[in-house]
Amino acid sequence: MTQTVIDDLKRSQILELLEQGKRIDGRTFDESRKLIVEINAIPKANGSARVRLGETEAICGVKIQPDRPFPDMGDKGIFICTAELLPLSHPSVETGPPNPDVIELARVVDRGIRESHMVDVSQLVIKQNKSVVGVFADIVVVDYDGNLFDACSYAATAAVLTSKMPKWEMKDDVPTLVEGAESELPTTTIPVSITMAKIGNHIVVDPNSDEWDAMDCRITITTDSDGNIIAMQKGGHDGFTLDEIIKCGELSIKCGAQIRETIKQAAKGS
């Protein structure tokens, strides 16, 4: 998070290990950290998940409530995903308006889920042009150990996937709750993001905080259940070659499938 002399030393150590085919925490290059998904961690929310990716921890709560549609999309519901770094997650996090890194994080996570059309917003209309269902997935990061993109994305995906949607009907032009008519939130696919860091000439999946500080650049690629690539975000101060990008695409499909299975299993057990 903050660059220090120690980071320079760590970077040379990480690079040296990578040259020998090793990672600083003993993983292989294409191995994500252990993913633990706890569904329904916040019973009061309509859907929720607490996710631990290595030692990075994020909680996502989904709130579903009637809302006004966007002016140009009266026949579609609303899906909004936000992410916030809580000040208790890391000593360098400050309270106040989010910094550009956090805004990027929230937008990348939101884009991954939105572009996959995971939430079928066409089924979220109460009355066309008047009232629709809004799905708000709010993510908070409570512990930081690198790669927030994936931890937040898994938390949001798992929470949305297991959300229960209340039912509303128009009465006197006001959306009114119909008691006891909950249904599954209509979802179509399970988007999974994989973030890869380039350190020297090496590409590693799911960088931890040491690797995050040492990397030259990174790419986050989101895939859907059919193995299509649906969203991407490159970051960092260096660039990728075409070959590297192709390789990252393959890695994201391969590693994404394993993560998708973990999320599916957790959702099934809920």
Add this chain to the structure above:
Amino acid sequence: MGGRESTLVLLDEKGIRCDGRKVDEPRRIMIKAGGLKNADGSAYIEFGDNKILVGIYGPRDVHPKHMSRTDTGILRVRYHMEPFSVSERKNPAPSRREIEISKVIKEALLPAVILDKFPRTAVDVFIEVLQADGGTRCAALAAASVALADAGIPMRDMVAACASGKAADTIILDVNNEEDQAGQADMPVGYMPNLEKITLLQLDGVLNPEEFKKCVETGINGCKIVYELQKKALAEKYFQNGRDQ
């Protein structure tokens, strides 16, 4: 407040409350010391359906600098609720209510912490309400005390906290969400049992002098129950077999 009309039976003939508790019985309380990797100290509390996480950073440099004091360290508290913690999604920006609660919790903790050994530094207390169900400020205060102890901040005593109140004309311990909405009074109490000092006290509702006295006493008794659980949480982390020494 003031006993709004409601179909809910707050207290039945046998003296059992709407969630099955007796009048002097707190909700289920679980406290865990530690748990966060980066924080200097942390605690997690489940108080009924409240779920609250507290992280401590410090003593550390103060930003902005002008807040620092040359004679003592300062304590800063942020109480914050997640958008998904309540029935209707809450705007993530801090509300006036959250700012007030941050302040009363800070002033409840100040009598306990000894910061004059750390001039020009700040101890930051970050309270995150993951799920709220009435009585969050007491649960947050209790958890914050445990987290401060976990961070190794010198303290005169731990602050325990529990609310008391009045519902169906009866003084009750640990007011839940329904009782808060439909009851007659809510009195959060923060208390240092070893020093016998009340450090947080608020009230909204109507009590006659007699009820007032009983309500404070009930709250203090609740604090004593919470205090034992706070000590247990620390013992479980720091002593083998969870035994006090």
